[in-house]
Amino acid sequence: MTGRRLAAVAAGLLVAALLLLLPLTLRPYGLYLMSLWAVLTIAAMGLNLTLGYAGQVSLAQGAFVGIGAYAAALLTTAGWPLGAGLLLGVGLGLLVGWLLGYPALRVQHHYLAFVTLGANTLVFLVLRNEDWLTGGVYGIAAIPRPTVLGYPTDHPLAFYYFCLGVLLLVGLGLGLLLRSPWGRAFEALRENPVRAESLGIDTRRYTLLAFAIGSAVGSLAGAIYAPLVQYIDPSPFALGLSLALLLMVVVGGAGRFFGPGLGAAIAVLLPEWLRFSEGLYLILYAVLVILVLVFLPSGLVGLADRLSARARGEGR
């Protein structure tokens, strides 16, 4: 027991040191990748809440990232601080996510996948076609980076630490949420909705909440994606991003707290590792996803757990 805790603490310290110190040695490209990883991790953590903990499949997470990104881009280019864009993005994410939760009350599983998939494409069409608001296909350029507590984040390193800080806050918030009665209600929802109902859990309310909060976290990620890339147009927020986020959650380990972080790291780094293979990396990634699903239903984080459990078993 203590051995396990010690190992966990050691692993945690190692990751923390990596996240804090490694960037000091990186060039702007490496910093960009790490910032992107942080943003994707946040978006995937939101989806993990909806999918992994509450068991509601959503193929619209990419659209929520888009909603957050547009909210932030529109407000900050109009001279507002990023905080305002963040609030607007999260507010919109909550609202639209809540609305999207309604179909989940009526239909399940594959139907829900289609409803959310349809919703994702509808959001994309609105972003593209309503150019009076969004700039349409021309997008929004020159999105400023925020000033945090008096420090400008124009330098890639400063912006990375900003992303990391947001990731930390989101992780903390979600961790607390999952330990609260709400979190336990979400898991009860996933395990057995009927039983949850009989235990007096308002499944209707918690389903909507799972969608709304998970989506709002996606929008939050979008609101820091916009100042990261400094130019947005509708194309990154089409269905592809939603699918990619879904695969990240599954590969990392759905319903595992650190799953999204690992899944996002693989998605960001795999093309780097497989540079020699050029176009092959997507093929290998797809194969990896299938292998994980067939052999490791609890994802790579689950594999790590199992391996450490086995190591302990042998040590005994």
Added chain:
Amino acid sequence: MKRRGLLSAIALLALAAPAAQAAETVRIANVIELSGNGATVGNMWKNAVEMAVEEINDAGGILGRTIELTHFDTQSNPGVSRAAVQKALDLDPYVLLGPIYSSSTKVNMQLAQQAGVPQIVGSEASVITEMGNPFVFRTSLSQAASMPKLANYIRDGIGAGSVAVLWVNNDFGRGGRDAFVAEMEARGIEVVADISSEVGQSDFAADVVKIKQAAPDAAFVYLHEEESARFLREARKQGLDIPLIGETTLLNQKVIELAGEAADGVKGHVGLSADAPLPSIRAFRDKFVARYDTVPDHNAIKGYLAVYAVKEITERIGGFDRQAFADALHCATITLEDEPGILIDTSWDRKGDVDRISFLAEVVKGEQRIVGTLPPLGVGCD
């Protein structure tokens, strides 16, 4: 004379610094669509760039330095292209080439600007040279430069009083459509149908019906290659018998191959074409075919002459200063006499846009045929 001075300078350098090995190369980074939907156009560009670099290196490099060329893949994705440019800039290149997709260029061009690295792109969207970026250049006509030529042709050559426009609803199509409609309005030609279509759209029955209902004198079609082919087949099937007008893509060899007979009779304006009736372009085409076993398209020509523009301008400024390079390329004119590798006389303006002759073409029996040559717009620099 010039060369000997140079050689001795290099010899001096070599004596002065044992690490002069590094100084003898100059790095050019090519950030381009090597995978994803843009892989076809990106590989044309990449192959032509490689060919040009090899030729220049075989002939002694630029000012005696060998070009060291590195490719970066944007995966045809704007977000990835930004990362790729960042990565390329970490190598401290002299000049950046690419990308072709306008959506990618718009995302990454600020990075090159901040780093003060000249970037020669293959994108044609007008907006790229209108953001006041002093480091961005093209080697092909922008949509804003092509559309006036096309509009004049529709007014004078076709004699149309009304047109329909069918465009693909992304930044390429929308940009072309906006520039086209403005030119039509300026000439008092009525746009009677304005139809958007989707990337990857397969069924064009509704689009053709809409054009027929509007009964225009001509239709301007601004789609990607395979959508162009699908549209042409449907138009042929429904017997749409008005002139179908295109800008570069619609008259492309790939479209002709895919659409078959349905492409016959298509007319329009071509900015750069491997079929242009110029000896320099013919020679380039033959070299390219001999090397890669496929006919080069306009993207290949764009990439090839970008490398030769780098060579010529660098020789004019006599060194490898990025700021001086950008300053010198603005308002420069490079003729075939200056540098045969430029393929076609080209002038740059203050914004980084090019001006040069271009062509009117028709598809006849499955071949793109150049039927006329249009003079440069002659906007000049002052």
Added chain:
Amino acid sequence: MSNVLQLLLAGLATGAIYALVAAGFALLWQTSRAINFAQGEFVMLPAFFVLAGTEWLGLPFWVAALLGLLLALLLLGLLFKRVIIDPLLPQGVLPVVIATIAVGILLKESVKEFYSAEAQPFPALTPGGNIDVLGAVLSLQDVAVLAVAGLAILAMQLFLGRTRLGRMMQATAQNPEVAEILGIPTRRMVLYTFLLNAALVTLASILISPVYLAKFDNGETLGLVAFIAAIVGGFNQVRGAIAGGFLVGVVDNFGAAYVSSDYRTGILLLLLIAVILLRPEGLWGRAEERTV
């Protein structure tokens, strides 16, 4: 008037393809509760088997088409069931959804990498030429598509309804437990539906590629539209899915012509969401008894 007829006929010709794809989709769902998010890529792929046969091996078209069918039966039928569906289905629908999304990416990227990223012309089944129907124009290819797809649908309905094997498959689809008790080899029946699906997508592929060209990313739109067709028509009724295919083909054309071309895809998606919320069993489906 001739325009309306033109849109209707074009919509039906495209709809016939959607109907084939949607029918296979519904069959899989009925017999095995397997949902195939790669169905669009399944339609894209056989055309490339055929092209590989004619271009690489120099085979005549019909031999290559047979080879394509054989490969499709093996890879998209047998292998797909054994490697993806069998291990994952016991874990629930969700892992199957995700795995088939990954299969879709795998097929698409493989074609792009190993064949070509460019659209390819595909041999036509009929000579070029058009026929005039009350002022509207149909190409011979359209006629062939309608005829072949129509015959295939008819044959499939007869097979499912009139033959012993077909009835056993239907019984398996409707109630596997009872079918098992009646002595029907349900496992083999499930395999047969996977093979039938592979045959349907191959047919759709060969019919659609001459008109719309063969390209690695064709499955994206096609798969989505076929899903919409299956759900709108009725996910648990092959007949419903077929009707949905024709409906969606026609609605798409009329929507683009008379409502909005900007929101062309949106019209179908709104139809989908409305049907799911108001009549989840589909317009022509039967209500599914919920087991919880």
